[in-house]
Amino acid sequence: MTQPALDFVIATLEKIRETRDRSPRASRTTLARLQSGFPVAVSLPATPKSHEGARETSASPTERWLQPASNKAALLEPIRERVRVCTKCAHLASSRTQTVFGVGNPDADLMFVGEAPGVDEDQQGEPFVGRAGQLLTKILRAMGFAREDVYIANILKCRPDTPPGSFGNRAPTPIEMQTCRPYLVEQIEIIQPKVLVALGAVAVEGLLGMRGTMRELRGRWHSCNGIPLMITYHPAYLLRNQAPSEKRKVWEDMLQVLERLERPITDRQRNYFL
Numbered sequence: 001m002t003q004p005a006l007d008f009v010i011a012t013l014e015k016i017r018e019t020r021d022r023s024p025r026a027s028r029t030t031l032a033r034l035q036s037g038f039p040v041a042v043s044l045p046a047t048p049k050s051h052e053g054a055r056e057t058s059a060s061p062t063e064r065w066l067q068p069a070s071n072k073a074a075l076l077e078p079i080r081e082r083v084r085v086c087t088k089c090a091h092l093a094s095s096r097t098q099t100v101f102g103v104g105n106p107d108a109d110l111m112f113v114g115e116a117p118g119v120d121e122d123q124q125g126e127p128f129v130g131r132a133g134q135l136l137t138k139i140l141r142a143m144g145f146a147r148e149d150v151y152i153a154n155i156l157k158c159r160p161d162t163p164p165g166s167f168g169n170r171a172p173t174p175i176e177m178q179t180c181r182p183y184l185v186e187q188i189e190i191i192q193p194k195v196l197v198a199l200g201a202v203a204v205e206g207l208l209g210m211r212g213t214m215r216e217l218r219g220r221w222h223s224c225n226g227i228p229l230m231i232t233y234h235p236a237y238l239l240r241n242q243a244p245s246e247k248r249k250v251w252e253d254m255l256q257v258l259e260r261l262e263r264p265i266t267d268r269q270r271n272y273f274l
């Protein structure tokens with residue numbers, strides 16, 4: 001943020017503090033942005049005066065963006081650090097190898113949200129690197145993306161613990177999801193993807209707070225805080241159900257995503273799994 005713009009923000013906040021009953025409020029993300037010198041959304045009084053250095057935009061009168069180029073990667077770092085040392089779920093903090101924050105391009109138009117790290121992700125510190133992750137990577141390639149082009153994160157940043165000696169993963173509990181969700185919300189607020197994809201019912205529950213069957217939820221557009229959200233099956237489901245009809249369902253959901261992103265789609269792509 002330029003110095004005149006910053007001066008303007010501070011002067012405006014002081015004015016609000018002096019003239020209103022309640023102090024101005026700012027989210028953690030906004031405060032991090034102010035501290036790091038990156039753009040913030042600022043609520044202005046209803047009849048703003050023009051100030052030198054403030055950018056006039058066509059945004060709503062109370063909401064203006066003061067914006068030099070952003071650095072979303074830098075904005076994500078303090079959150080990554082808070083996640084790294086998080087002990088809100090003591091049982092998960094003590095059982096995890098490490099937290100699994102997210103991976104990919106912070107400037108991505110497309111963001112995938114899964115459930116929680118599994119054993120491979122817990123070992124490697126990266127989401128979707130196990131068998132389900134390899135299938136997700138293949139789906140991305142079929143869409144014309146590399147993993148580095150999109151952003152991938154989970155509802156939970158820790159692997160759900162399992163009894164010693166047991167195999168497999170367990171689903172996150174509602175309390176674990178509620179506890180961890182704010183981190184994901186902050187990630188989404190910073191990345192601001194054009195499209196979100198929820199992989200499986202647990203991701204849907206974590207993002208939208210609602211339960212439903214995938215049959216009724218998938219394949220159509222939902223909204224997550226104003227961001228278009230496509231719901232599709234988790235890749236682990238496709239590993240269990242190898243029928244071409246199920247692959248086609250996921251693929252049709254991804255075709256809708258590509259259309260929404262206005263990406264070119266070849267005839268070959270349209271016909272996958274038919």
Ligand code: URA
Pocket residue numbers: 114115116117118121126127128129130132133154
């Ligand atoms: N399944 C998920 O939902 N997330 C991962 O990171 C890996 C598997």
